[in-house]
Amino acid sequence: MKNSFLFSRISLIVLLSTGLMACGGHSVLSSDDDSIMNTKQIKSLIPSHVRQRDSWAHDMNEIMDTLKIEKSKENVCSIVAIVDQESNFIANPQVPGLGQKAIKEVHNRLEEKFTDKLGDKLGRAVAVYFQDVLKNQPTPNNSYLSQMKKVKTEKDLDILYRQIFDYMTKHYHVSAITGVAKFVGQDIGERMNPITTLGSMQVQVSYAQEYNRNNLNIYQLRDDLYTQYGGLYYGIHRLMLYSTDYNKPIYRFADYNSGMYSSRNAAFQQSLKKLTKMDLALDGDLLLYNKDGKPQNAKSQSEIALTKLFSENGIIITPKKLRADLKEEKEQSFENTQSYLAVQKLYQEKTGKKPPYAIMPEVIISGPKLSREYNTNWYATRVNTRYESCMRRARNLH
Incomplete structure (x- = not known):
């Protein structure tokens, strides 16, 4: 179980993939396609309740250009949905009580x-x-x-x-x-400092530090995250700049809440659970992590289940190699590891079905800013509703 507290939020070690993809596998590289949106069109996709829509649209347009993210309807609506869910397009929103x-x-x-x-x-x-x-x-x-x-x-x-x-x-x-x-x-x-996620897109400070755009000191970086542009820049960076083969944007929204590749990893855990009959958490974390985001030496249930599965099926893999494979769980390259491919193959052989690529991670969200506990499914579903509303507006554009 992962908990998001005001005093603590699990820090994830994130590396960008070389091939950049957006929701559902669409390229986020710039193109000259007619579907590429301009600032005026982006503004029309931002909900009408938002003040200063021109300013938000201008910043989104500029940031997507800077990060070479294709300004497709899907990509713009993904960003709009997350910002609206996290802050209702307020750079430094008030939190009741x-x-x-x-x-x-x-x-x-x-x-x-x-x-x-x-x-x-x-x-x-x-x-x-x-x-x-x-x-x-x-x-x-x-x-x-x-x-x-x-x-x-x-x-x-x-x-x-x-x-x-x-x-x-x-x-x-x-x-x-x-x-x-x-x-x-x-x-x-x-x-x-207990404030670890900041700004209009609630980005972890540790992530912004890793991709510090102006070589700012930590206080300057925190202040930047509270600005409209800074909050958008790091949030869009975190949401869009990693590759997946998700067939639905809702899984990227889930990842935004529970960690990159959580949806893919949860599906891997589900396959492992069916193959071993072990009671595994489907939280998208294949290793146990310290509060600083570093893997613990202790074995997770997923690692124990993999060891059991491979032993029972004559798959030779050393504990060192298995651990090395699992350390790639926050990257797309995990899909090319011996462990991932072996589980995929065994699942196909034993069930006669293609293993799922992604499912909704089972992660609890709690903390003093929330009135009660929620989960990642609740979060991703809420964001997806906003996304679909945005896409309806996009389809009406001329």
Whole structure:
């Protein structure tokens, strides 16, 4: 199960494929086809409730040109659907009750978050200090805690956390706690900042860092993500610039929520589950991951099932090779690995059917910004409804 919290969201290691494809396998490379849309046509596909449609359409047009993404109706509507779902086309939207939700998260999950990052001993000590800073700094009458209650947007909360961690970095040395040197550092604010997905398309900061377009420092990059252009740029980059053979855009929408190739990997898990009769999660993660996105040494149930399947069917593959194959699960190249091809072949032989290429990942979405738990199917279905509405508008264009 994957959970998306205000304080934490699983970081994915993402590499671009050399052959760039859009939804359903359409090329995202520029072309001179008559179906290529201009700024005026893009504007007409943006929902009428959106303010400054001209500006949003201009930025979308420019970014798609910059990234060499074909401005087909399908591609434009995919982007429109995600932006509308994530923010209703507001660069830095207000989140109802955000201040109270943030305070609740601090009270309920603070120590857990610090111990995850800093270890049990130092984490607990720093969590106590953090609580004291919240209640008494910068002044008791205008504490960070009282300021937190008043935040309206994610950017407000983000900037407040930056101020808190800047204060802690400068003042923490006065506290005589063993291991303080591990805490104080240039990146402490970024390591501990709970705001990890930003902007109108809710892009992970780690992804934007990997594809930093202007060599910005981390604060500048965060601020850029809250702008209309910056939020669109990194969101479009994340949504469109990887290759798949999905026959429906809904699977790309699911990937946007639960991770690149989650839909393909969930289908792989489903095939594996049917072949081994093991109770496998269909979450699209074939390995176990640490909170920093790195694979754990421990074997996942999918890896154990593969070992069992290959052993029972006389397929020779070393544990090292199997692990190497699974490490490619976030790339299209996984489809060329010995493990992937062997499962496809066994499924065909034993069932007489072609294995599914993609299914909806079974992933829970939860966090303080949500009123209740949802799942990836809920998210992708909502986005797909917006996509289909956009495509109806597109078919009426002249």
